[in-house]
Amino acid sequence: MTRGLPWGLLAGLLSVTALGSEVPQTAPQPRSAYFSLTNKGAALRFYNRLANNKYWFVASDAPVEGALASQKLTARSGERLVLVELHGVAPARLPGELARMDDFAVLSEPYNEDLHMINGQAVLFGEELGAKLHSAPAWTDGLSPLHAMTSRVVTHLSTLSVDPGFLESHVRQLSGDQPVTIAGRRLSITERRQDDNKANARAYLRQEYEALGFTVTEKTYRGGWGFGTHVNFVAEKAGADPSRFLLISSHLDSVGNAGADDNGAGTISALAVAKALKDQELRYSLRILAFDEEEIGMVGSAAYAQQLQDEGQLDSMIGNINMEMTGYNSANDGAFHIIDCNENTSAELSKKFREVAERDQDLRLRFVAACTNRSDHASFWRFDKPAVVFSQNFFGGDGNPCYHKKCDKVDRMNFDYMTRMTSLLARVTQELLVP
Numbered sequence: 001m002t003r004g005l006p007w008g009l010l011a012g013l014l015s016v017t018a019l020g021s022e023v024p025q026t027a028p029q030p031r032s033a034y035f036s037l038t039n040k041g042a043a044l045r046f047y048n049r050l051a052n053n054k055y056w057f058v059a060s061d062a063p064v065e066g067a068l069a070s071q072k073l074t075a076r077s078g079e080r081l082v083l084v085e086l087h088g089v090a091p092a093r094l095p096g097e098l099a100r101m102d103d104f105a106v107l108s109e110p111y112n113e114d115l116h117m118i119n120g121q122a123v124l125f126g127e128e129l130g131a132k133l134h135s136a137p138a139w140t141d142g143l144s145p146l147h148a149m150t151s152r153v154v155t156h157l158s159t160l161s162v163d164p165g166f167l168e169s170h171v172r173q174l175s176g177d178q179p180v181t182i183a184g185r186r187l188s189i190t191e192r193r194q195d196d197n198k199a200n201a202r203a204y205l206r207q208e209y210e211a212l213g214f215t216v217t218e219k220t221y222r223g224g225w226g227f228g229t230h231v232n233f234v235a236e237k238a239g240a241d242p243s244r245f246l247l248i249s250s251h252l253d254s255v256g257n258a259g260a261d262d263n264g265a266g267t268i269s270a271l272a273v274a275k276a277l278k279d280q281e282l283r284y285s286l287r288i289l290a291f292d293e294e295e296i297g298m299v300g301s302a303a304y305a306q307q308l309q310d311e312g313q314l315d316s317m318i319g320n321i322n323m324e325m326t327g328y329n330s331a332n333d334g335a336f337h338i339i340d341c342n343e344n345t346s347a348e349l350s351k352k353f354r355e356v357a358e359r360d361q362d363l364r365l366r367f368v369a370a371c372t373n374r375s376d377h378a379s380f381w382r383f384d385k386p387a388v389v390f391s392q393n394f395f396g397g398d399g400n401p402c403y404h405k406k407c408d409k410v411d412r413m414n415f416d417y418m419t420r421m422t423s424l425l426a427r428v429t430q431e432l433l434v435p
């Protein structure tokens with residue numbers, strides 16, 4: 001039964017077809033909510049929960065006890081409430097702004113507004129007020145099972161590097177620059193928003209992962225608001241102890257463009273790591289996810305995290321390394337982000353990336369601090385699980401200028417940088433999983 005419509009998608013369609021004056025009769029989100037700035041650990045029931053290094057920013061149906069600041073806000077007629085990460089770059093007041101607390105704001109926004117580019121700025125992200133209340137497990141502020149894995153001193157492993165030619169040819173194929181052959185059929189994956197193109201992209205990935213000896217499954221879920229069936233792609237290599245797994249992820253969908261960097265790059269980085277580790281014995285399983293519907297509000301990863309929880313699998317997850325845009329570096333300075341926002345035990349994962357980047361000078365990579373909730377890793381934070389984003393220097397002034405534009409194609413990419421980024425990911429993964 002259909003409970004409603006995916007308004008994000010509908011709004012996207014309306015905006016591209018220039019029917020933007022049509023507004024849904026009833027929004028699935030509540031019209032009002034309490035918005036609170038709290039210490040970490042203070043809220044276990046919420047519609048949304050965003051983090052920065054110090055605080056949580058929570059939207060909920062009731063005031064949060066002990067909140068540092070709190071306001072009840074209501075959307076303007078025909079609009080929706082949106083939470084925005086400001087990254088210290090926002091002007092004094094944004095259009096539609098209702099309130100601001102620390103580095104977060106709440107806006108009342110028309111449905112056709114692109115939440116990836118608030119006020120036309122690519123680093124300003126919005127998140128729609130959630131429709132359902134979420135109950136989180138209690139905040140754990142200690143060491144995770146990851147600690148033993150990330151803190152061991154590793155000197156006995158071979159130094160992994162990935163092949164730049166493999167990365168380039170596969171990004172070209174996943175972003176329609178070169179045709180692919182799937183089960184004898186030659187076609188081009190020109191974009192990854194339409195269902196048939198996404199199905200082709202998954203069939204392509206299936207072929208690639210099966211050739212590496214990985215087991216592939218497609219995990220379906222009901223989309224956005226119970227509208228249609230959508231698919232997360234899963235590839236797995238079992239470890240000696242298959243009861244625990246490390247989750248490496250990217251999103252496979254695009255905003256209707258070629259999506260070479262966003263997020264063909266992250267998706268192919270994951271494939272290259274699978275190739276680098278295919279013949280190694282692993283202690284725990286390596287699970288690689290290509291999420292659906294990230295671009296309409298991290299819908300695929302939210303559904304997957306909930307499925308893991310419902311199936312009693314979430315505690316088997318060691319942690320999540322999520323990749324967003326690993327292929328653009330115009331400054332050629334090797335700058336990268338590994339983002340943990342000081343959430344639960346996520347810093348144990350990011351610390352490993354920083355240590356390996358510092359130790360292995362051949363990678364010529366340099367860490368730049370940032371914090372964002374705006375990718376699939378945040379779906380795991382809401383269940384108090386360690387998760388990080390590994391990304392180009394998006395918040396340090398060197399994001400891809402073709403982000404969410406037609407020109408996000410291979411000609412903008414720096415495959416030397418992507419090779420070094422992917423090699424770092426491969427070495428970290430090896431140190432975590434190879435005995």
Ligand SMILES: [Zn+2]
Binds near residue numbers: 251262263294324325
């Ligand atoms: Zn993306």
